[in-house]
Structure formats: structure tokens, C-alpha cells
Amino acid sequence: MEKVFEVNTFRDHVLRILHLSGFSPLDYGYSCTLKRFWSISSHLLVTVGILLELLLNYQGFGTVIRASKILPVQVTLVAKMLLPALKKNALKDILERMNFSLSHIYDEEINEVGQKNNQLVHKIFKIQVINTVILILAMFLTAVFTRYPFALTYNETNMSNTYWNFVLFVESNYLISQSLTVCGIDGLFGFMVSHIIREIKMLKMAITKSTFGSTSIGWRVLIEYHVHILRLVKDVIDAFSFMLFTEYLMNMGTVCFNLVLLTSDGFPPDMKHIAEYGVVVLYLLFILTFFSYAGDVLTDQCEQLSDIVFHEMTEDLVYEKNGIISIMMIQRSQKSSSFTLGGFFALNLMTLNSVSGNDIYVD
Numbered sequence: 001m002e003k004v005f006e007v008n009t010f011r012d013h014v015l016r017i018l019h020l021s022g023f024s025p026l027d028y029g030y031s032c033t034l035k036r037f038w039s040i041s042s043h044l045l046v047t048v049g050i051l052l053e054l055l056l057n058y059q060g061f062g063t064v065i066r067a068s069k070i071l072p073v074q075v076t077l078v079a080k081m082l083l084p085a086l087k088k089n090a091l092k093d094i095l096e097r098m099n100f101s102l103s104h105i106y107d108e109e110i111n112e113v114g115q116k117n118n119q120l121v122h123k124i125f126k127i128q129v130i131n132t133v134i135l136i137l138a139m140f141l142t143a144v145f146t147r148y149p150f151a152l153t154y155n156e157t158n159m160s161n162t163y164w165n166f167v168l169f170v171e172s173n174y175l176i177s178q179s180l181t182v183c184g185i186d187g188l189f190g191f192m193v194s195h196i197i198r199e200i201k202m203l204k205m206a207i208t209k210s211t212f213g214s215t216s217i218g219w220r221v222l223i224e225y226h227v228h229i230l231r232l233v234k235d236v237i238d239a240f241s242f243m244l245f246t247e248y249l250m251n252m253g254t255v256c257f258n259l260v261l262l263t264s265d266g267f268p269p270d271m272k273h274i275a276e277y278g279v280v281v282l283y284l285l286f287i288l289t290f291f292s293y294a295g296d297v298l299t300d301q302c303e304q305l306s307d308i309v310f311h312e313m314t315e316d317l318v319y320e321k322n323g324i325i326s327i328m329m330i331q332r333s334q335k336s337s338s339f340t341l342g343g344f345f346a347l348n349l350m351t352l353n354s355v356s357g358n359d360i361y362v363d
Contacts, residue, residue: 010122011095014191017129018184021177023084025091039177040081046174047074049153049167057155065264066152068257069277072250077178079246080185087239091188094235098195100228101202121194124290125187131283132183136175138279142272143171185243186287192236193294199229200301204308233302244291244347251284258284295347 018024022035054067084091139150149156149167151174159167203225262269262277269278 010125010191010194011098013122013125014184014187017180017187018084021180021184023081023181023184025084025088025095038173039181042170042174042177043074043077043081045170046070046151046153049170050074050151052154053152053156059157063152065257065261069254069261070151072253072257076247076250077181079243079250080181083185083239083243090235090239094192094232094239097228097232098192100225101199121190121294125190128186128287128290129183131286132179135279135283136179140172140175143168146272186290189240189244190290190294192232192240193298196229196232196236197297197301199225199232200305203229204301204305207308229305233298247291248288248347251288255281255284289349292347292349296349299346 015024015026019027019032020035021039022032022037023039024032050067050070054063057063142148143150147164149171151171153167153171155163156167203222207222258277258281262273262281265273
């Protein structure tokens, strides 16, 4: 394998966003600590405001509904912030190993297959960033014009001008810091999955090319890279599985409660309700769809690689050419490689359709 020295624009964009939030797995030092403190403290201040209002100024079921709108999001954000803290070394190791690629070993046709996949996911990531900007602007402007905080906060029905300005300042910092964290962590997931899919596609084409594998050197490169990809798949699944499970669970709960609030004053909802709740629902469904689609594509590509390895290598076994290597690759490829939500459910569009259908039915 050769190391790829060209700059990966997608990866750089993701790491730049994570750097701004203080949660980049490659960052160290005082500046990183300060940014992380900003992100964590803004999250804690909003959480404390929610809990104080619930415990000290309970106003009935409406207070519970308001809290239910934001508390699941807070739990999701905790899972996202814990990921680079608990898995920092693992994520750094994965990023370093992703510097190795088949793109500099084989011809332009193989390299082009990989680049198309990265470009597509990069575009989806840019759409998510734009959606995030639209969401935080909608939430901020709604709060400003209605003079009402978007998140439940202490004594929110009786705020002086000074207290309102403080709440607006805290929630503005919260929106900026947490949106950077969300885009960064989700983008990191998207980049890692797209990189693996890219390499699997290139490996499949390399296996099926007639000139490939004609020498023992070719076979050694093939098995080395095949093992490399399978280990990447396993490590990325291990790193993100719990976070994805938490996000799925909490986001679907948030969607459910926001749908209740969206139609609380009648159907169809007015523009105020759409700006405050409808945008959140669409944004969360977009993220969940992106995760589910990525899980589907990764599983499908792993299965296709397994089939290609089995059929291509079986022929070599017949002619007793590279027999041991062929057996090893066939055995490794038969192992299932699919994303799961905390080891309980598969991460795919079928799971999303089932869960979201149940949420809408409950509503």
C-alpha cells in the first residue's frame, strides 16, 4: 500500500468544524480546552435552566411538553461530546489509517470510482451544514421576535429585560457551539463511512480486473488491503455504535414531541409553529435518513465485496493458484459487516421507516 499525500477536502472541512467546537480528535493544548469548555458550559447552562424550571416553577403539563422538546436533544449532545473524549485515540488511529488508499496503486478508472462516492457524501454534508444554519437562524429569530426562549428556562414567563438579555446570550452561544459539535461529529461519521465505501468499491474493481492478481506481489497487496478495510469497518462500527443508538432513540422522541407541539393549536399549523417546531422535525428526519442510508450502503457494499471475493477466489482454488490466500480472504469476507444501533438494531432505512411510522401512529 502507498500513502496518499493529497489533501482530502471533505476530511479537512469536518476537522475544521470539530476544531472550532473543541472536539477534534487531533487537537491538543490550551486553545482546544478553552473551546471545549465553551461548548460544555453552554450545554450545562441550558440544561440547568430546564431543570430549575421543572423543579422550582412547574406550571403543569405544558412545562413537561416544553422540557420534552429539548431534553432528548441534550442527551444526544452529551453522547456526541463524549464520543471524541472516550474514543479520541481510536478516532485518531482510524483517521491515520485512512491515509492509505488503493487510489495510488491502480489506474485512473479505479481511482475515479472512489472519488465519485466521496464527492456525493461531501455534498450531503454541505446540505446538512446549510440545514443547520437555517435551523439555528429560525430558532434564534423566533426567540427574538416573540421574546420567548426556544428552550425551556427558569422563570421564562416573568423575565426582566436584563434577565432576557442574559437568556438570549446563553441560548445564542448554545446554538452556535452545539451546531458545530453536531455538524462535526455527524460529518466525521459521514467521512469515515464514505471513505470505507470508496475503498471497497475500488477493491471490488481491482479484484475483477483481468490483469490483477497475476503475480504473488499482487496477491499480497490484495490481502493486506482486504484486511485493512475489514478492520476499518469493525473499528468505525465500534466507535460510533453507542452514539448512533442514543441519537436514534432521542431524536425520534424529539420528533414525536415536536409533532405534538406543531399541531397543538390546530391543523394546519401557522407559520410560527412551523418555524419553531416544523423545521426541527425536518432537520432531525434528514439526519436520521442520512445515517440510515449510510448504514444501508455500507452493508450492501460489504455483501457485494463478499460475493466478489467468493466467486473470484473460488476459481483460483480450482487451479490451486494462491490457494491459501484465497481461502483466507473468502473466510474473512463471509463475516457480516453492518452498522448496529448499540448492538440492538441494524442501522438502515427499514429501521428508520419502522420507528418513524410508530412515532407518527402514536401522534
